[in-house]
Amino acid sequence: MRKYNIPIFVPHKGCPFDCVFCNQKRITGHIKSVTPDEVTDTIETYLKTIRSGSVEAAFFGGSFTGIPIEEQSALMARVQPYIEAGRIDGIRLSTRPDYIDRSILDNLKKYNVTTIELGVQSLVPQVLAAANRGHSPEQVEAAVSMIREYGFSLGLQMMTGLPEDTPERSIYTAERIIALGPDCVRIYPTLTIKDTALEVLYNRGEYVPQTLSEAVELSKRLLLMFEAAGIDVIRIGLQPTDEINEGASVVAGPFHASFGELVESAVYYDIAAGGLSGMTGRVELYVNPREISKLCGNRRANIIKLEKEFNINVKVKGDNSLKKREVRCVAVKTT
Numbered sequence: 527m528r529k530y531n532i533p534i535f536v537p538h539k540g541c542p543f544d545c546v547f548c549n550q551k552r553i554t555g556h557i558k559s560v561t562p563d564e565v566t567d568t569i570e571t572y573l574k575t576i577r578s579g580s581v582e583a584a585f586f587g588g589s590f591t592g593i594p595i596e597e598q599s600a601l602m603a604r605v606q607p608y609i610e611a612g613r614i615d616g617i618r619l620s621t622r623p624d625y626i627d628r629s630i631l632d633n634l635k636k637y638n639v640t641t642i643e644l645g646v647q648s649l650v651p652q653v654l655a656a657a658n659r660g661h662s663p664e665q666v667e668a669a670v671s672m673i674r675e676y677g678f679s680l681g682l683q684m685m686t687g688l689p690e691d692t693p694e695r696s697i698y699t700a701e702r703i704i705a706l707g708p709d710c711v712r713i714y715p716t717l718t719i720k721d722t723a724l725e726v727l728y729n730r731g732e733y734v735p736q737t738l739s740e741a742v743e744l745s746k747r748l749l750l751m752f753e754a755a756g757i758d759v760i761r762i763g764l765q766p767t768d769e770i771n772e773g774a775s776v777v778a779g780p781f782h783a784s785f786g787e788l789v790e791s792a793v794y795y796d797i798a799a800g801g802l803s804g805m806t807g808r809v810e811l812y813v814n815p816r817e818i819s820k821l822c823g824n825r826r827a828n829i830i831k832l833e834k835e836f837n838i839n840v841k842v843k844g845d846n847s848l849k850k851r852e853v854r855c856v857a858v859k860t861t
């Protein structure tokens with residue numbers, strides 16, 4: 527069944543934290559709080575475009591459970607009539623690990639919250655400290671076990687390329703996340719956004735962002751780790767917006783409007799390369815038609831690289847019998 531989120535952006539006005547990658551503090555004066563009426567309007571607008579499937583109202587953007595509990599309740603109350611009418615299945619929200627306690631979870635249960643996503647970012651103490659996150663790995667573990675105890679579905683979000691981070695530390699974080707057993711994860715390579723502490727560090731030469739290819743390669747390894755553990759990776763890379771875009775607020779870092787596609791293409795490159803060993807001359811690569819663009823890569827980058835690497839001539843063809851991530855390599859005999 528197709529899953530839909532109705533995204534309702536709830537900026538955390540007055541967030542007491544100051545994570546190095548976040549520009550919330552500096553733009554606080556311009557942040558407009560979402561009102562209960564806007565929740566209803568957003569739901570109405572989205573429901574007109576959704577035909578059938580599982581639908582969740584998704585409170586994203588800040589730390590939902592960090593806003594005053596009466597405000598949380600007022601926003602969630604507007605979703606209830608739609609849940610009672612069977613038009614929305616539940617609520618999902620994102621928050622910080624240290625904004626989880628029993629009174630908060632009791633209230634979320636009351637309002638039919640189904641999924642809680644925690645911004646973990648890293649499980650390495652030095653990385654959390656350098657990012658000025660203000661929470662520890664132990665607080666993540668405590669929040670996860672409480673969320674599980676209440677029976678919520680759990681999502682964990684991690685970042686790569688933070689100050690003091692390394693690929694090995696990201697792999698370690700992913701291993702710890704796998705051990706925590708979430709239902710889904712999101713992977714966000716760090717971007718240097720305008721008006722953040724990270725921008726200052728970057729301008730001083732004290733922070734070196736990941737390159738696009740480093741971020742793609744590491745995200746690919748993480749994706750395969752989570753998939754092997756049976757954990758759904760629901761997003762890789764920040765969603766492009768008016769703000770999060772080249773020439774907008776992104777100062778540096780591995781931004782690409784289709785970052786997740788680049789990672790999928792990197793997976794396909796490895797699969798195709800693995801099937802090509804020993805082949806020469808003309809080669810046909812068969813893949814499910816829906817996956818052709820991923821196999822070819824951005825501007826045919828995978829095909830160009832494969833042709834150069836293996837000294838072959840590649841033609842890509844569709845084959846409906848092949849599953850996702852299946853590639854059949856056939857050497858074409860020439861007479």
Ligand code: SF4
Nearest residue numbers: 541543544545548550
């Ligand atoms: S990332 Fe979240 S917790 Fe950190 S400063 Fe921004 S809003 Fe606050």
